[in-house]
Structure formats: C-alpha cells, structure tokens
Amino acid sequence: MNSMINDSSSATALRDNADVAEALGRSYSAGFITEIEMTGLPPGLDEGTIRAISAVKHEPEWMTEWRLQAYRHWLTMPKPDWAKLNIDPIDYQAISYYAAPKKQPKSLDEVDPALLETYEKLGVPLHERAALAGVAVDAVFDSVSVGTTFRKQLADAGVLFCSMSEAIREYPEIVQKYLGSVVPTGDNFFAALNSAVFSDGSFVFIPKGVRCPMELSTYFRINAQNTGQFERTLIVAEERAHVSYLEGCTAPKRDENQLHAAVVELVALEGAQIKYSTVQNWYPGDENGVGGIYNFVTKRGDCRGDDSKICWTQVETGSAITWKYPSVVLRGDRSVGEFYSVALTHHFQQADTGTKMIHIGKHTKSKIVSKGISAGRSSNSYRGLVKMEKGAEGARNYTQCDSLLIGKQCGAHTFPYMEVKNPTAIVEHEATTSKISDDQMFYCRARGIPEEDAVSMIVDGFCKQVFRELPMEFAVEAKKLLEVSLEGAVG
Amino acid sequence: MLKIENLHARVEGKEILKGLSLEVNAGEVHAIMGPNGAGKSTLGNVLSGRDGYEVTAGSVTYNGIDLLALAPEARAAAGVFLAFQYPVEIPGVNNTYFLRAALNAQRKVRGEKELDSMQFLKLVREKLKVMQISDELLHRAVNEGFSGGEKKRNEIFQMAVLEPQLAILDETDSGLDIDALKQVAQGVNTLRSPERAFLMITHYQRLLDYVVPDFVHVLAGGRIVESGDRSLALKLEAHGYAGIGASHPAVPHQAGAQA
Ligand SMILES: Nc1ncnc2c1ncn2[C@@H]1O[C@H](COP(=O)(O)OP(=O)(O)OP(=O)(O)O)[C@@H](O)[C@H]1O
Ligand SMILES: [Mg+2]
Numbered sequence: 091m092n093s094m095i096n097d098s099s100s101a102t103a104l105r106d107n108a109d110v111a112e113a114l115g116r117s118y119s120a121g122f123i124t125e126i127e128m129t130g131l132p133p134g135l136d137e138g139t140i141r142a143i144s145a146v147k148h149e150p151e152w153m154t155e156w157r158l159q160a161y162r163h164w165l166t167m168p169k170p171d172w173a174k175l176n177i178d179p180i181d182y183q184a185i186s187y188y189a190a191p192k193k194q195p196k197s198l199d200e201v202d203p204a205l206l207e208t209y210e211k212l213g214v215p216l217h218e219r220a221a222l223a224g225v226a227v228d229a230v231f232d233s234v235s236v237g238t239t240f241r242k243q244l245a246d247a248g249v250l251f252c253s254m255s256e257a258i259r260e261y262p263e264i265v266q267k268y269l270g271s272v273v274p275t276g277d278n279f280f281a282a283l284n285s286a287v288f289s290d291g292s293f294v295f296i297p298k299g300v301r302c303p304m305e306l307s308t309y310f311r312i313n314a315q316n317t318g319q320f321e322r323t324l325i326v327a328e329e330r331a332h333v334s335y336l337e338g339c340t341a342p343k344r345d346e347n348q349l350h351a352a353v354v355e356l357v358a359l360e361g362a363q364i365k366y367s368t369v370q371n372w373y374p375g376d377e378n379g380v381g382g383i384y385n386f387v388t389k390r391g392d393c394r395g396d397d398s399k400i401c402w403t404q405v406e407t408g409s410a411i412t413w414k415y416p417s418v419v420l421r422g423d424r425s426v427g428e429f430y431s432v433a434l435t436h437h438f439q440q441a442d443t444g445t446k447m448i449h450i451g452k453h454t455k456s457k458i459v460s461k462g463i464s465a466g467r468s469s470n471s472y473r474g475l476v477k478m479e480k481g482a483e484g485a486r487n488y489t490q491c492d493s494l495l496i497g498k499q500c501g502a503h504t505f506p507y508m509e510v511k512n513p514t515a516i517v518e519h520e521a522t523t524s525k526i527s528d529d530q531m532f533y534c535r536a537r538g539i540p541e542e543d544a545v546s547m548i549v550d551g552f553c554k555q556v557f558r559e560l561p562m563e564f565a566v567e568a569k570k571l572l573e574v575s576l577e578g579a580v581g
Numbered sequence: 582m583l584k585i586e587n588l589h590a591r592v593e594g595k596e597i598l599k600g601l602s603l604e605v606n607a608g609e610v611h612a613i614m615g616p617n618g619a620g621k622s623t624l625g626n627v628l629s630g631r632d633g634y635e636v637t638a639g640s641v642t643y644n645g646i647d648l649l650a651l652a653p654e655a656r657a658a659a660g661v662f663l664a665f666q667y668p669v670e671i672p673g674v675n676n677t678y679f680l681r682a683a684l685n686a687q688r689k690v691r692g693e694k695e696l697d698s699m700q701f702l703k704l705v706r707e708k709l710k711v712m713q714i715s716d717e718l719l720h721r722a723v724n725e726g727f728s729g730g731e732k733k734r735n736e737i738f739q740m741a742v743l744e745p746q747l748a749i750l751d752e753t754d755s756g757l758d759i760d761a762l763k764q765v766a767q768g769v770n771t772l773r774s775p776e777r778a779f780l781m782i783t784h785y786q787r788l789l790d791y792v793v794p795d796f797v798h799v800l801a802g803g804r805i806v807e808s809g810d811r812s813l814a815l816k817l818e819a820h821g822y823a824g825i826g827a828s829h830p831a832v833p834h835q836a837g838a839q840a
Contacts, residue, residue: 528632533669536629537683537739538657538690547682551673551722 130189135182137161140286143188147255147289150262160275160285167279180384185349187287187320240304247303249333250295254322257293264295268326272355272392272419280351280386284320288353291321296331296362305561307336323354327362329395334365336564352387360395360422367560368416369568371408371575377437377466382410389416393425393451401428402445403559405568407575410439415473417446420454420485427456430556432568434549434575435468435500444474444505449482449515458489461553464500465576471503478515485515493523494552496545496576546573582607582778583648583747588639589803590627597623599803600639605747608775612789612814613782615800616822621782622666624800625749629663630656643747657683658690660746664736664753666782671723676735677705679723680742687743708741712768729756737768748772749780754788766791786814799825 131142140161144154169179244251250261257265275285292308308323327333356364370385385408391400402416418427429445447456456476464470476487493502504521526548534544550557550569557565583605590598597620605611615621627634628641630653641648648656671679685695696704709716714734724732733753740748750769754762769779769792781792789797789811797813798805799822807813807825817825 527669529667529669530671532629532631532653533665533671534679534683535653536631536657536663536665537679537743538654538687539683540654540686543682543686547674547679548671551671554673 130186133184133186135185135187135287139187143287143289146188147258149255149258152262152266153258156270156275157286157288160282161287163276164279164282164286167276167282170279180349182283188289243303244306248297248300249302249306250293251306252293254288254291254293254324257324261293261295264326265293265324268324268355268357269322270355272357272390273353273388278388281353281388284322284351284353284388288320288322291323291352291354292325292335292337293323294325294333294335296327296333298328299330300328301331302333305334305336307338309338319350319352321352323352324357325355325364325366326357327359327364327398329359330361331359332363334367334561336367336369336561338369338371338567349384350386352389354387354389354416356389356391356400358391358393358395358398358400358422358425361397362395363399363401364391365401365403366391366416367564368402368404368406369564369571370404370406370412371571382439383408384410385412385414387412387414389414391416391418391427393418393420393422393427393454395425396422396451397424398422399426399428401426401430401559403430403556404432404443405556405560405571406431406433406441406443407571412439412441412443414443415445415475417448418456419448419450420456420482421450422454423451424453424455425451426454428559429456429458429460430559431460432463432553432556432572433461433470433472434463434572435465435470436575437466437468439466439468441469442471442473444472446475447477447487449476449478449485449487452481452483452485454482454485456485456487458487458491459555460489460491461556462491462493462502463496463549463552463572464493464502465496467499469501469503471505473505473507475507475509476517477508478510478512478517480511482512482515485512487515487517489517489519491519491521492552493521494549495523495525496549542577545576549576582644584640584642585628586640586642588624588627588641589637590623591635591637592623592633596637597803598627601800601804602639603798603805605778605780607746607778608773609796610769610773610779610781610792610794612794612797613780613800614784614797614814614817619800620803621800622751625663625666625751625780625782628656628749629653629661654686655690657743657745658687662740662743662745662748664733664740664748664750666751666755668724668727668732668736670725670727672725674723676721676723677701677719680705680739683739684743704742708738711771712738712741713764714738730758730761733757734761734765737765741768741772744772746776747778747780749782751782752784753781754783754785762788763791786818789814801825 131139137158140157141154144157241251250257252260270285273281276282294306296302325333325335356366358364389402391402393400400418404416406412412433416429420427427447431443433441433443435441444460445458447458449456458474460472460474462470462472470493472491474489476489478485489506491504491506493504495502502523506519508517510517526545530548531541531544534547535541539547549572553572557568560568585601585603588598588601589596601624613621623634627636628648630651636649643659643661648661651659681696681698681701684701688695705719718727718731718735724735727735733756736753753765757765766788781788781794794811797809797811799807799813799817801822
C-alpha cells in the first residue's frame with residue numbers, strides 16, 4: 091500500500107493562494123436549470139413506488155417482479171461505509187425516484203424545444219442536421235430518454251440502440267437474457283437500489299460479426315430538484331462484434347446533494363470488443379463543498395467469450411463524491427481488460443475510484459493506467475483489485491498509478507489489492523506521486539506561458555496516456571474540461 | 582536596452598546580489614564569468630522574475646520600463662529570454678506544442694496574430710535548418726529523457742524560435758561536446774543583430790573563441806568586480822579568480838569569498 095498525504099511543510103510547492111483562487115472561482119458552465127413542465131413521483135420509496143415506476147413505463151410483469159425482488163433484497167443490506175469517503179447519511183425517503191418532462195415525444199421532431207436547447211447549450215445538438223458527425227446520441231433527461239439520433243442508419247447495420255425502457259418493451263428476450271447477468275441485483279447496496287428503481291438508460295445490441303458504423307453515446311442530464319438519477323445501461327456485443335460507446339454527464343448547480351446511482355453492464359462474446367468511455371462532469375459542489383452530485387456507480391464488463399476485449403476509459407472531473415470501480419471479468423481465454431482513468435478533484439471533492447480485474451480464463455491480460463490529480467482540499471484515492479483465479483494460467487496484469495498534487499492541502503492515496511491463486515500469473519504494479527514543481531512552473535512562465543495555462547499544460551501532459559485512448563473529439567473535450575475544472579487551482 | 586543599478590537580491594533570507602550594476606546596449610554581447618556560487622544564475626533568475634528571489638534595493642530598467650514590476654510571462658513577452666542552466670522536463674507535453682504555446686502566448690500579449698499550426702511548422706523548419714537540430718527532438722516531450730547536450734541545444738532552438746531582444750544564456754556551453762558547442766555558438770551568432778543583446782554566463786573562455794563578446798565581466802560576491810574586453814577572459818583562464826577581487830580597490834573585502 092502506498093498512501094501519501096500532501097504535507098503542508100513543503101512551502102515551495104505551489105501555494106494555494108486563497109484570494110486568487112476565490113477571485114477566479116470555478117466556472118461550471120453546465121450549471122444552468124431548464125424550465126420545463128415535469129411530471130414525477132413524490133419523494134419516498136416503498137413497493138408502491140416501484141410498481142408506479144414500472145406502470146408508468148408500461149413494463150411487463152417479469153420486470154416489475156425483478157425490481158421488487160431487488161428492492162426486498164436491498165432492504166436487508168447494510169449501508170456501505172468502507173470507502174475512504176466522508177458521506178453525510180443519505181435519506182432515501184427524501185428522494186424522488188421518477189421525474190420526466192411532461193410531454194413524452196414519439197420522435198426527435200416532437201422533442202420539446204426547451205430540451206433541444208438544453209442539449210444544444212451543453213454542446214450535444216440532437217437534431218441530426220447539426221449532430222456530431224459520426225456519433226449517435228441517446229439523451230437522457232432526469233429519469234427518461236428524450237431522444238436517440240441516427241436510429242435509421244444504425245438499424246440498417248443491424249445495431250439496436252435505444253433507451254432501456256424501449257428495449258424492455260421491444261426486445262424483452264434480449265433484455266431478459268442479459269440484464270443482471272453481469273451485475274446481479276444483490277451485488278452491492280447501490281446496485282440493488284438501482285435494480286429496484288432504475289428509470290432509464292441506454293441499450294445497445296451489436297449482432298454477430300457487426301462493427302458498429304459510428305460511435306454511440308449517451309448524454310445524461312440531471313435537471314429536476316431532489317431527484318435521484320438511477321440509470322441502467324446494457325451493452326451486448328455478440329461474437330466478433332465491435333462497438334465504441336461514450337457517456338457524458340452534467341447537472342445544474344444546486345445547494346443540495348443529489349444522488350446518482352447507475353449500473354452499467356457490458357457483455358462481450360467471443361472475439362467481441364467493447365470500448366466504453368466516460369466523461370463525467372456532474373456538478374461538483376461549490377468551492378466551500380456545498381451541493382454536488384453523489385456519484386455511486388457500478389460498472390462491470392464481462393469478457394464472456396474467448397479473445398474478447400473490454401476497455402474502460404474514464405475522465406472524472408465532476409461530482410462531490412465519486413465512488414466507482416469499472417471492472418472486467420476476464421472469463422474467456424485470452425480475453426483482455428483495460429482501464430484508463432483520469433480523476434481530477436478540486437475544492438472539497440472526494441473521489442474513490444479504480445478498477446477490478448478478475449482473471450479467470452487462461453492467458454488473460456489486463457492493463458490499468460490511473461492518473462489522479464488533486465487540487466484544493468480534495469481527496470483522491472485509487473482503489474484497485476487484481477485477482478488471478480486458480481485457472482488463470484499465464485495471466486498477466488500491469489498496473490500504473492500516478493498521482494499529481496496541486497497545492498498543499500489535498501491528498502492522494504493508492505490502495506492496490508492483489509490476490510494471486512495461480513503461480514504462473516504475473517502482476518506488476520508501479521506507482522508515483524508528484525507535484526507540479528516550481529521549476530516546471532517557472533520554466534513555462536519564463537517562456538511566456540501564463541500560470542493557469544502552464545498548469546493545464548502540465549496536467550494535460552500528465553494525462554496523455556489516458557487521453558490517447560479517448561475517441562478524438564472527446565479527447566479535445568476532456569482536455570477543455572480539465573482546464574475549466576482547474577480554474578483557480580493556482581494563485 | 583538594459584540598465585541594472587545597484588541591485589541587491591535575497592534568496593531564502595540570504596543576500597546573494599550585493600549592489601550589482603551593469604549596462605547592456607542593443608547589439609552587444611556581454612560575457613559574465615565568475616566563481617561557483619557567485620550569483621550568476623541568481624542574476625538570470627532575478628531578471629526573469631523567478632519567485633523566491635526578493636529584490637531589496639536597486640533597479641532594473643529594460644527599454645525604459647521597470648522590468649522588476651513585470652510577471653515572468655510578461656517579461657518573456659517583452660523579449661527577455663533565459664536559457665536555463667538546468668532545463669526542466671515536462672513529461673507528456675510535446676516539445677513543439679510547448680514552443681508554439683509559448684510563442685503564441687507572447688504574440689497575444691504583444692497584440693500580434695497567433696500562428697496556426699501550419700505557419701508555426703514553417704517557422705520551425707526554417708529555424709531547424711539554421712540551428713542544425715534533428716527534428717526528432719521536436720516530437721518528444723519537453724526535455725524528457727534528453728541528454729545534457731540535447732537540453733542545451735533545445736534551449737538555443739527555443740531562443741531561435743522566440744526571437745528575444747535580450748537573451749540570457751546561463752552556462753549554455755557547459756557539458757557540450759566540441760561539435761555541439763560550435764552549433765550553439767553558430768546559433769547565437771546567427772541571431773546576433775543590432776536590435777538584440779546577449780548576456781552569456783560561462784565558465785569557459787573557449788565559448789568566447791566562437792562567440793566573440795564585446796565585453797567580459799567578472800561577477801564575484803554578488804557584484805561585478807571587473808570588466809574588460811576579451812583579453813580579460815584569457816587572463817582569467819590563465820590565472821583564475823584569485824587575483825581579481827583583491828587587486829581591485831573598488832571591491833569590498835568579502836567579495837569573492839562568497840561561495
Ligand atoms: N533557491 C535558493 N535557495 C537557497 N540558496 C540559493 C538559492 N538559489 C541560489 N542560492 C545560493 O545563492 C548563491 C548563488 O547561487 P547561484 O546559483 O546564483 O550561483 P552561480 O554563480 O550561478 O554558480 P554556478 O557557477 O555554480 O552556477 C549560492 O550560494 C546558492 O547556494
Ligand atoms: Mg549558475
């Protein structure tokens with residue numbers, strides 16, 4: 091274990107100049123609220139709530155039962171407290187479990203202009219004329235999907251891409267076969283809650299041998315107050331199918347904390363490849379630590395077939411608290427799991443994130459590259475598990491964990507766990523902790539680069555290995571996002 | 582162009598520069614020599630505005646403005662360049678990208694149009710030819726894994742691209758093999774012009790065979806204790822610094838003893 095608290099005696103490191111930091115503030119440009127007529131359920135949670143969600147969505151009986159069984163299990167589970175986080179107790183009865191725009195559009199043309207404008211402002215135009223070239227988008231607003239672009243082109247290629255609600259109605263046999271097969275309903279506290287109350291999310295199915303002709307993406311937006319967002323995403327790639335999927339997330343600035351508890355399941359059959367990228371920019375709370383999203387997410391991929399591959403790439407800059415460990419179960423022989431992560435925390439943000447690589451099949455390989463950046467008074471932890479099961483003959487893991495500290499009041503921690511039950515398996519781990527040095531800052535400034543730009547540049551360099559893994563246009567986004575998130579980090 | 586008067590500066594509470602005066606005109610090349618720990622790099626750092634170097638007395642006027650009032654990046658934009666004695670590594674940041682960001686940041690401050698990547702590439706190609714630098718270094722991260730000599734050459738290359746008015750070279754000749762030394766010298770000579778001035782900090786008179794200075798100064802104990810032409814450098818090479826401070830009536834006793 092390698093844990094390091096940034097010690098305040100090193101006065102030569104970058105100072106946290108409170109005045110300048112305050113003056114610059116932190117601009118969260120996605121912090122606006124959309125005025126739109128909503129319907130929803132009042133706060134509170136019981137079996138009636140769950141039946142109501144299921145009924146609103148016209149779900150089949152099996153789905154309602156699945157939810158209820160998860161709920162009953164959830165009631166028996168203790169609340170988790172093991173992660174290295176400071177969490178005020180969450181009042182689950184104070185949350186509304188369903189919120190949706192009143193007018194339910196049948197197609198993109200019917201989507202409320204206020205919503206279109208919202209996504210436009212967030213840089214995700216939904217009109218296909220203006221849409222990002224080569225990227226199909228499913229837009230989820232609070233609890234429901236408000237539209238999916240490029241459906242026709244995708245359908246022609248045999249790709250199913252729609253909201254989860256729709257998938258439950260239209261493709262029940264696929265959903266029933268795979269839902270909960272990677273993350274069982276009772277997997278953990280938040281996964282159980284999600285299974286009971288999940289409202290919407292994306293569904294992707296790539297049939298045998300198909301390479302998805304474009305990037306798929308979901309854009310999650312929390313708007314309504316006192317609402318939790320419980321999305322559920324399922325991606326299935328059949329034999330030799332390929333898909334690259336990206337999710338983006340934002341929420342308005344509010345003083346209350348809001349809960350986001352998602353579950354994402356990926357299934358890769360023989361020879362299939364799934365690349366899942368996340369740019370998470372939920373509202374992080376203000377510079378005093380008021381408000382912000384609690385982001386508790388269970389993401390897991392199952393390399394079910396031989397020679398399959400799942401790659402998670404994440405850029406996490408938002409949320410007051412992030413608790414998430416995208417994992418890969420390497421079941422198929424020679425299957426490959428990868429995890430590339432940039433997690434940035436500032437002000438009072440807390441992030442506890444990492445991955446789990448469970449090697450079951452022979453000659454399975456995993457690679458973990460984690461870059462944690464802490465500024466302000468934030469705390470940033472990497473927590474990773476690499477498990478080599480008995481049968482994981484010749485399996486290999488390489489883990490690289492780097493932390494970068496900005497200022498002297500933040501902390502970075504690394505918790506790598508390893509379990510090796512096969513003597514032929516090889517696990518490698520490297521970790522570094524560094525600061526942006528005075529020398530680096532002066533070197534940049536002496537060349538004419540202003541302080542803030544110098545910090546972004548150095549941070550960007552630090553994250554290079556991860557940004558390289560993102561689809562081109564999102565790498566540019568991610569870079570900008572880091573710049574914005576770091577505003578006021580130096581003074 | 583540059584007028585330093587009675588400059589006193591402290592680092593970590595310790596006085597390093599103790600009444601240093603020096604005047605540099607456009608078009609001139611000044612060599613600064615002096616024993617280890619004399620304050621040569623400190624002078625470069627003070628002129629470039631490094632944090633932690635506190636000026637307690639004296640003034641520095643550059644093109645009629647108070648240089649000490651400017652932030653480091655503003656000094657760079659105003660044409661002051663420091664080639665570092667120990668160039669810094671910035672992992673993951675592409676060398677060319679870094680240099681373009683620097684040039685454009687300076688141009689922006691000066692109200693000039695920023696260069697797009699095509700224009701910048703063209704500029705870089707021209708400069709590469711003049712400096713005889715392999716373009717392989719351009720694709721790597723800033724100074725990361727560069728050899729000592731490569732780092733120094735990269736500094737000169739940056740200078741060539743940024744085209745400063747006042748270039749301070751802090752031991753850019755140290756650690757270079759003879760061919761690299763010639764290249765660096767050639768780079769400096771190419772950039773010599775009536776509008777540009779150089780302060781070359783060096784320990785070796787050999788550099789001065791290739792870049793012939795207009796003046797040679799000896800910095801010891803935080804002041805300029807002797808000034809002369811090239812022949813002073815040859816004298817130092819032959820006799821060391823021993824005779825310098827003591828034989829000079831203008832120098833206080835402690836000068837030269839500082840190390
Ligand atoms: N940041 C600092 N902290 C503490 N002392 C410093 C610092 N910078 C310089 N000094 C001290 O100031 C004195 C002058 O240092 P400086 O680097 O200017 O010498 P120099 O003339 O460049 O020497 P050299 O020829 O070895 O490069 C030295 O005694 C050095 O230890
Ligand atoms: Mg020096």
